Amino acid sequence: MRPFSEKIERMSKNLVIVESPEKARTIEHFLGNEYHVLPSKGHVRDIEGVGKNSMGIDLQHGYEPNYVMEESKARLIQTLRSEAQKADTVWLASDEDREGEAIAWHLKEVLNLPEEKTKRIVFHEITKTAILNAIEHPRDIDYNLVNAQQARRVMDRIVGFELSPVLWRKITTGLSAGRVQSVAVRLIVEREREIEGFKTSAAYRVAADFIGKNAQGEEVLIKTELNHRFATKEEAQAFLEEFGKMSYSVRDVQRKPGTKSPAPPFTTSTLQQEAARKLRFPVAKTMRVAQSLYEAGKITYMRTDSVNLSSLAIATAREEVVDLYGTNYHKARNFKTSSKGAQEAHEAIRPTYLSHRTITGTTDEKNLYELIWKRAIASQMADAKVETTRVEVACEGSPYLFVASGEVVLFDGFMRAYVQSTDDENVQSAHLLPQVEAGLQLKAKEIVAQETYSKAPQRYTEASLVKKMEELGIGRPSTYATIIETIQQRHYVERGNVQGKKQEYNVLTLKNGKLTDKQKTEILGADMGKLLPTDLGRATNDYLVDEFPAILNYDFTAKAEEDFDKIADGKANWVKVVDKFYKPFHKMVEGVNPGKLESRLLGTDPATGKPVYAKIGKTGPLIQLGSTESDEKPRFTSLQKGQSIYTITLEEALQLFEHALPYVLGEKDGKEITIGKGKFGPYVRYDGEFVSIPKGIDPQHITIEEVEELLNQKADAATPLLEFGDIRVMNGRYGAYLKVGDANYKLPRGTKVDTLTKEQCEEIIKNSENSPKKSSFRRKK
DNA sequence: CAGTGAGCGAGCTTCCGCTTGACTT
Secondary structure, eight states: OOTTHHHHHHHOOEEEEESOHHHHHHHHHHHOTTEEEEEOOSOSEEESOTTTTOOOEETTTTTEEOEEEOGGGHHHHHHHHHHHHHOSEEEEOOOSSHHHHHHHHHHHHHTTOOGGGEEEOOOSSOSHHHHHHHHHSOBOOOHHHHHHHHHHHHHHHHHHHHHHHHHHHHTOTTOOOOTTHHHHHHHHHHHHHHHHTOOOOEEEEEEEEEEEEOTTSOEEEEEEEESOOBSSHHHHHHHHHHHTTOOEEEEEEEEEEEEEOOOOOBOHHHHHHHHHHHHOOOHHHHHHHHHHHHHTTSBOOSSOOOOOOOHHHHHHHHHHHHHHHOGGGBOOOOOOOOSTTOOOOSOOBOBSSTTOOSOOSOHHHHHHHHHHHHHHHHTTBOOEEEEEEEEEEEETTOSOEEEEEEEEEEEOGGGGTOOOOOSOTTOOOOBOOOOOOTTOEEEEEEEEEEEEEOOOOOOOOHHHHHHHHHHHTOSOTTTHHHHHHHHHHTTSEEEEEEOOEEEEEEEEEEETTEEEEEEEEEEESOEEEEEEEOHHHHHHHHHHHHHOHHHHSTTHHHHHHHHHHHHHTTSSOHHHHHHHHHHHHHHHHHTSOOSOOOOEEEEEOTTTOOEEEEEEETTEEEEEESOTTSSSOOEEEEOOTTOOTTTOOHHHHHHHHHTOSSEEEEEETTEEEEEEEETTEEEEEETTEEEEOOTTSOGGGOOHHHHHHHHHHHHHHHSOSEEETTEEEEEETTEEEEEETTEEEEOOTTOOSTTOOHHHHHHHHHHHHHSOSSOSOOOOO
16 A cells, blocks of 8 residues: 555545556646546446356347446455545546547446536646646536447447357357457458469569769769560560660759658557567567556657647757757647547657657667657658759660669758658669769660569568558557457467569670670568468458458448447437447348358368368368268368468378378387377377477477487486485486475475485475475466 | 376357556565
8 A cells, every 4th residue: 555545545635537557646746635646547347248158238128238347457446436435526537539438437337426526527738737727627428429439349349249159150169250350360361362363574674874974074873774674585685785786875864852751750550660660579569668668657658549749748859859950950840640540539659758868778668769759859850851863864766765863862851860661672762863964975884684573462560460450440559469469369360481482583784795694593472470361360251251241341440430420429329320230230140051161172082082171170270081971980180381271282181191190100119109199299109108209300200210219218217317215306308306206396406416315305395395386376368 | 387198079269449467485
């Protein structure tokens, strides 16, 4: 308990409830003794149903949700209740958005707050004036907004809890579907199919280096590219041969001034993208590090879709920019949030104190902070001024032009602090061009025609998927990271690498009047750490898209949001909105065919005449030999890494059965050696003994020699190093340990095994019995 | 951490958004 709680209890007549503990601490500091500020830590109630196999909604009677307290918040709610009783006035100061309004209402219900002592307030900045101002202008709870939230919540529950059981029956148990996650999976599946269906095409790109002497008498080199690509080698070669005989001159020089503006300060989504690109952070890591920065008071709230900066932040940024770079580098800016469905309850993500240019903390914290600081500072800086130059070189007798483009930064402006990166691999940084004028005669130094292949669309990374989701308006800043975790936990998608394919390409070079022709190879289509759909993800997605196209539609959320907005504006009734959705949706759920998803028939096994299927089983993709309808039980085997039920051939599938686990490898001393797969992975069984097969060895291709080696190792491990009556010193995977009957005891760090005595062992056992061996605390999965 | 284990089948699973949990030596 707080040491000064007694004092507060006596003096505070006001209880203010905000959402986060950090906010509570800051605000209490502003408000003084008359006010006690406590956090609700988010929602305090939710629709009943978790782990109870129940919808928690009365579908027959106005979709009335059955709200229950969040169990983990029982103590918190108890505290809030007693503090609320003592207070004269309770100020509900949750965020000013749909969820925040609902939190305020739930608090009022849960804490049994009477109308006359309850006030709803909102503030947009955490400053003393903003908060005092809010307290002077309280309002009532906006029930239209609360109902909009209820509609959202009820609809998500219905979609999730009616679709998921369909998948359990149709595909396998434990699967899930939802308004957000299923669309996220769809994006990944469809992108992969685009890539698979992508037909690469080759064309010859021509680049030439020219030299000449400019008006100032300087030797100049101009690197250009032809504004035409040749479809065939013959055409490219013909052009190069002609090229040797042509004369060239600068046809035109265009200079254009331009400006570049800084990006707005970070939102959750843009922070995740930049941290992924510049720091290689996965989305969850970015959020974890940001959370610790927030809790240390170093940055503002990290779950936001707003690009807005407080007036105080804009003023401090000005001081910093002027101090660091000078007045001409400063420009005050207000950014407007454009993303779909933005709720703007918070500020953009920025340093709490922009004057703190660096911080103490872990390397990750320092790096992320630096990124946030630079981006916020740059957003309050002047435009960069650039000059782009385009030089066109004409070749006599050819309709094509050689073009060079360059860019010169005249004034770096915001770029001095921060430049945003990009996912696009095709963007090349422009370079500086030499000073030349039209009419200048040039000589060709070298010309290269290179066969280039068009590139397939890019796979999603975690961060680029978040970006796409934000564009579609699905998911919220508080859920991006968890959604990405969920679709991986369900094994719909996985982060993985794709090996590229070797591709031969042709390079024609003309230099000093000599034409050479070379064949080279490159790797095309390789990818690292991208999101890839699994067979399960594809099967689930295809099924859902087929049966529930309305829900899987990319516009579904955006359309629903329009309805929620109408409810919030008092122009629609939430029950009617939900009903209009539910009636046809539920009909579709009821109309689903019973029975499992159809499996892919690969053909017939020539040896047995039985059919061979590829399908999704209980624990993933598998091959089935024989029909489930026949009397004989079918045989099953799982696929090897890299194989897919969608592409595997009959031959490949049959091969898997040759060494399908379990199988008999051979004999040793007249006893069978069996290779199998158990709870803990592959094992060898011999003479009633089990030995695990280590990761490096493929159980389907293990040799007798390898098995003997493993058995010997096991025998060594079973022989005690030392023996003192009942007490034996054993050699285990994690070093030596003590064994008495079935009980094991850890040796203290640094124990010398060779010189261990019986007395020492007894001492160790005695000591470890005083303290419990295992902690009762287990992390939940 | 914990020194295991041989594949039945009953009963379980699930949504999206808010927010941070903490039973320790």
